[in-house]
Amino acid sequence: MKEQGAFPELKRTILKTIFARRITLGAFAAVALIVMPIAGISWFTPLFYAPLAWFLITFPFQYLVKRQNRETALHWIHASYFIAEAVVITLFVYLTGGSQWIGNAFYIFTVMYANFFLPEAQGYLVTGLVVVLYTLVVILEYMGVLPHRTLFPGMGTYHANLSYNLATILVGTATIYGVLTYTVRSFTNIYQSKNKALAKQREKLSKLSLRLVSIQNEERQHIAHELHDNLGQLLAAVKLRLAAMKGDMDVDRSREIVTIVNQAIGQTRTLAYSLRPPLLDDLGLAPSVRRLAQMVEEGTSLRVITDLEDDFRLSSDTESLLFYVIREGLANVEHHARAHQAKVSLRRTEDAVVVSVEDDGIGMSTREVFGLGLRGIEERVELVGGSMRIISSPGQGTTITVEVPYETGAPGDR
Numbered sequence: 424m425k426e427q428g429a430f431p432e433l434k435r436t437i438l439k440t441i442f443a444r445r446i447t448l449g450a451f452a453a454v455a456l457i458v459m460p461i462a463g464i465s466w467f468t469p470l471f472y473a474p475l476a477w478f479l480i481t482f483p484f485q486y487l488v489k490r491q492n493r494e495t496a497l498h499w500i501h502a503s504y505f506i507a508e509a510v511v512i513t514l515f516v517y518l519t520g521g522s523q524w525i526g527n528a529f530y531i532f533t534v535m536y537a538n539f540f541l542p543e544a545q546g547y548l549v550t551g552l553v554v555v556l557y558t559l560v561v562i563l564e565y566m567g568v569l570p571h572r573t574l575f576p577g578m579g580t581y582h583a584n585l586s587y588n589l590a591t592i593l594v595g596t597a598t599i600y601g602v603l604t605y606t607v608r609s610f611t612n613i614y615q616s617k618n619k620a621l622a623k624q625r626e627k628l629s630k631l632s633l634r635l636v637s638i639q640n641e642e643r644q645h646i647a648h649e650l651h652d653n654l655g656q657l658l659a660a661v662k663l664r665l666a667a668m669k670g671d672m673d674v675d676r677s678r679e680i681v682t683i684v685n686q687a688i689g690q691t692r693t694l695a696y697s698l699r700p701p702l703l704d705d706l707g708l709a710p711s712v713r714r715l716a717q718m719v720e721e722g723t724s725l726r727v728i729t730d731l732e733d734d735f736r737l738s739s740d741t742e743s744l745l746f747y748v749i750r751e752g753l754a755n756v757e758h759h760a761r762a763h764q765a766k767v768s769l770r771r772t773e774d775a776v777v778v779s780v781e782d783d784g785i786g787m788s789t790r791e792v793f794g795l796g797l798r799g800i801e802e803r804v805e806l807v808g809g810s811m812r813i814i815s816s817p818g819q820g821t822t823i824t825v826e827v828p829y830e831t832g833a834p835g836d837r
Contacts (some may be wrong), residue, residue, distance in 0.1 A: 429622075430494050433540075437488055437501055440536060441481050448478035473515035480507050502545040505537045506552060513556040520573040522561045522591045523581045530557070534600050538607040550604045557596050561588050708742045709733030712749055712767060719753055725762060727753065731769040737776065741827060744807065745769075745778050748800055752780030752823045755797065760784025760821060771829055779824040786819040797823070 455471045464470070484504040491497040509530065516526030530553045538546035563569040564582045571582050581587045703711045709731040716727035737745070749767055756765045762784030769778050801811040809827035 430497070433494070434488060434491070434497060437497070437540060438485060440540070441485050441488065441504070445478060445481040445485075448474050448481075452478055469515055469518035473511060473518065476514075477508065477511045480504070480511065498541055498545055502537070502541055502549060505533055505541070505549045508533050509549065509553050509556055513560060516557065517560045517564075517569065518572050521564045521571065521582050522588055523573060527557050527591065527596045530596075530600065531603070534603055535607050538604050539611050543608065546604065546608065550600055553600060554592075554597050558592050561592055703742055703746060704739070707733065707736050708745055709769060711742075711746055712769065715746075715750060715753070716767060719757065723757055725753075725757055726764045728764065728766045729768075730766065732771055733769075735771050735776075735829075738830065741776070741807065741830070744803060745776065745825070745827070748778055748804070748823075748825050749780060751797070751800055755823075756780065756782040756784065756821075760786075762820070774829055775826050776829045777824065777826045779822055781820065781822040783820045786815050786817050786821055788815065788817070800825070 451474050452471065455474075458464075459466065459468070459471060466472075484500065484507070487500045488497065488504075491500055512529045512533065516529060519526060534550050534553055537549035541549065560569070561582070564571050565585065565588050710733070712731055713729055716729050719725055719727050736742075753765060753767070756762050760782045762782035765780060765782045767778070767780055769776070771777075797811075797813070804811050804825050804827060807827050809825060812824045812826075813821065814824075815821035
């Protein structure tokens with residue numbers, strides 16, 4: 424089944440941001456490959472190999488992000504990526520001049536993204552690490568532990584000026600990134616609050632929609648029983664009275680009336696069964712589908728093969744939904760597929776129930792299939808946390824597969 428909830432969306436968003444970095448850094452490296460030979464710049468310049476290293480670390484972290492199944496682990500992997508990114512940027516800053524130019528500005532996107540995507544403590548950790556790494560470079564250069572490196576000769580010896588270094592650390596790095604962290608975190612909290620409110624609204628609407636579907640199922644069941652028990656019996660009584668009056672009526676006239684009554688009885692039974700088959704309440708989904716397949720074969724030239732597991736029961740609403748899916752799937756085969764044969768399958772996995780309707784018809788594009796009224800099926804399936812998949816192409820037939828969560832419970836439970 425397709426993943427549900429905020430976690431998969433968070434994972435997809437993280438992967439997108441990592442991919443965006445890869446594209447940006449890859450484009451930079453590609454341009455450098457062209458420009459550097461023309462400008463006579465050495466391949467060993469940090470302007471080339473630092474962004475290249477930054478580009479390369481996206482691959483292992485993308486792999487690690489994809490493998491995570493828990494939100495806590497995902498956040499720590501993402502935090503580790505930002506830490507690795509900060510280390511690479513620090514190396515780049517040191518090799519291109521340290522405190523003597525705008526190197527501390529290169530951390531800005533790392534700090535912004537970290538405090539937007541990560542939990543509060545991990546966001547602060549990344550910001551603090553950025554300040555510490557930059558401070559270490561500046562202090563170690565000032566103390567002479569690290570030799571001063573620069574790409575821009577003639578910039579002077581600001582790196583050896585204590586006042587300048589303190590101003591760079593306290594104002595240019597700690598204060599700016601502290602304010603940036605607070606600002607991003609504030610906007611993130613507002614964004615998350617709105618998202619939570621929207622999620623609650625969606626959950627409320629989903630519950631209302633499920634209740635509406637449940638009420639519709641109850642009403643269908645009531646109408647089906649009324650048709651079967653009352654109208655069906657009345658028509659049967661009319662047929663018996665006509666049989667008793669047979670000698671008093673014209674033979675042809677009598678046959679015509681009996682034929683009409685028989686048709687009315689048949690259509691009433693078919694309508695009652697399509698609304699809510701009695702077998703669904705008594706015996707479950709599989710016997711109801713077998714009877715539906717038999718009725719389709721009796722009323723059309725379509726052959727219907729069934730492959731149904733019947734050693735489990737579902738809630739009344741879920742059984743109604745899956746019966747509705749199969750009924751509508753067979754109706755689409757009958758009216759649009761020009762098929763000779765259809766196959767209906769029902770099986771249970773560890774945590775899901777899967778139904779499929781497959782035909783050997785003309786096939787069509789997926790867009791055309793959805794245009795046949797199947798969008799309503801998909802919406803109802805998604806309400807219960809399920810998914811629908813359609814495989815179809817011209818001349819290859821169509822397969823509709825629906826998967827819904829398997830929940831144990833007494834048959835008829837709602």
